[in-house]
Amino acid sequence: MSKPSPEVYEEGKGMDAHNSVMRDIRSRNDSTYDPREPTRVWLDEDNTPDGVYQSLTIILNTGGCRWARAGGCTMCGYVAESVEGGSVAHEDLMAQIQHCLDHEAENSDETSGLIKIYTSGSFLDEREVPAETRRAIAETFADRERIVVESLPDFVDEETVGDFVDAGLETDVAVGLETATDRVRHDCVNKYFDFADFEEASEAAQAAGAGVKAYLLMKPPFLSEAEAVEDMKRSVRRCGAVDGCHTVSMNPCNVQRYTMVEELYHDGGYRPPWLWSVADVLESTADEDVIVVSDPVGHGSDRGPHNCGECDDKVQRAIKDFDLRQDPSVFEQVSCECEATWDAVIERERGYSLPLAR
Numbered sequence: 320m321s322k323p324s325p326e327v328y329e330e331g332k333g334m335d336a337h338n339s340v341m342r343d344i345r346s347r348n349d350s351t352y353d354p355r356e357p358t359r360v361w362l363d364e365d366n367t368p369d370g371v372y373q374s375l376t377i378i379l380n381t382g383g384c385r386w387a388r389a390g391g392c393t394m395c396g397y398v399a400e401s402v403e404g405g406s407v408a409h410e411d412l413m414a415q416i417q418h419c420l421d422h423e424a425e426n427s428d429e430t431s432g433l434i435k436i437y438t439s440g441s442f443l444d445e446r447e448v449p450a451e452t453r454r455a456i457a458e459t460f461a462d463r464e465r466i467v468v469e470s471l472p473d474f475v476d477e478e479t480v481g482d483f484v485d486a487g488l489e490t491d492v493a494v495g496l497e498t499a500t501d502r503v504r505h506d507c508v509n510k511y512f513d514f515a516d517f518e519e520a521s522e523a524a525q526a527a528g529a530g531v532k533a534y535l536l537m538k539p540p541f542l543s544e545a546e547a548v549e550d551m552k553r554s555v556r557r558c559g560a561v562d563g564c565h566t567v568s569m570n571p572c573n574v575q576r577y578t579m580v581e582e583l584y585h586d587g588g589y590r591p592p593w594l595w596s597v598a599d600v601l602e603s604t605a606d607e608d609v610i611v612v613s614d615p616v617g618h619g620s621d622r623g624p625h626n627c628g629e630c631d632d633k634v635q636r637a638i639k640d641f642d643l644r645q646d647p648s649v650f651e652q653v654s655c656e657c658e659a660t661w662d663a664v665i666e667r668e669r670g671y672s673l674p675l676a677r
């Protein structure tokens with residue numbers, strides 16, 4: 320890829336143009352949401368540096384991401400799910416937490432060792448989650464083993480992260496880095512920060528006694544399948560080399576509503592990644608000194624990562640198996656005729672002619 324020239328950041332071009340398109344697309348959404356209900360909550364199993372835990376994943380409904388209000392990332396539809404008006408009161412956020420605890424009690428006999436909290440933005444941003452609420456949530460879960468809280472790098476500091484460490488929890492900060500390549504993060508994802516900011520946030524988390532989990536995005540718009548695979552392999556390696564970053568969650572892009580990705584998808588300009596591409600990255604980075612997991616959301620559907628339709632469930636199962644065991648041989652046991660199509664796409668698709676096959 321060529322280096323960006325200064326004019327791509329001029330008004331009406333580059334990031335400014337991306338933001339203006341995204342604001343326009345998002346403004347078409349007129350749904351509203353209840354501030355006392357979380358966006359989503361579910362139970363699962365997760366691989367951590369201490370082994371596999373039952374996990375309770377919570378997506379809190381907060382005022383929404385600041386960056387999304389400016390326009391935001393090309394693939395992110397989360398802001399379409401947040402509360403209108405921009406902020407949610409302490410009592411309402413705590414009611415959402417209670418709703419999640421009830422969900423856990425109704426669906427499992429055991430309490431989850433791992434709690435993962437995401438928002439439609441940054442949990443550590445005090446405009447979304449006030450310090451008082453953050454501390455009350457840390458207290459609520461103080462009897463668990465581990466917690467993951469999501470944040471953009473800007474809000475990671477010793478004080479915010481320290482609340483969870485002080486409650487006796489093994490704490491990880493999940494950062495939506497998306498890619499280690501600044502050019503791809505800026506121009507394809509439309510996310511504003513640099514890899515150096517991620518490194519700084521990792522240092523701050525470590526100073527507070529916490530670890531870091533990097534979230535990567537496979538195949539943002541405008542990248543060919545081969546470029547997307549290479550971008551992920553490089554990114555996993557660079558993240559693995561950052562002190563304190565012990566886990567990478569590498570997730571394929573899916574087509575969310577009210578996003579630029581959706582516009583491109585409808586106009587024939589975007590196809591979510593192949594599951595073979597996910598398998599390829601996991602297999603070839605398995606020797607890195609970092610846990611790499613992936614959770615292909617919407618796998619097998621046209622709007623989610625998919626292969627031919629015949630083998631999607633099989634490959635998805637191998638990926639989930641890899642997540643828990645980190646053993647690349649799981650991929651030797653899956654094959655399908657569509658691998659030949661995928662090979663051809665990897666070899667022939669170019670950024671200006673994609674997608675080559677659907």
Ligand code: SF4
Pocket residue numbers: 384385386387390391392395396397398439440441471495510
């Ligand atoms: S991906 Fe994160 S930073 Fe980007 S718009 Fe969505 S919530 Fe905001």
Ligand SMILES: [Zn+2]
Pocket residue numbers: 626627628629630631655656657658
């Ligand atoms: Zn297939």
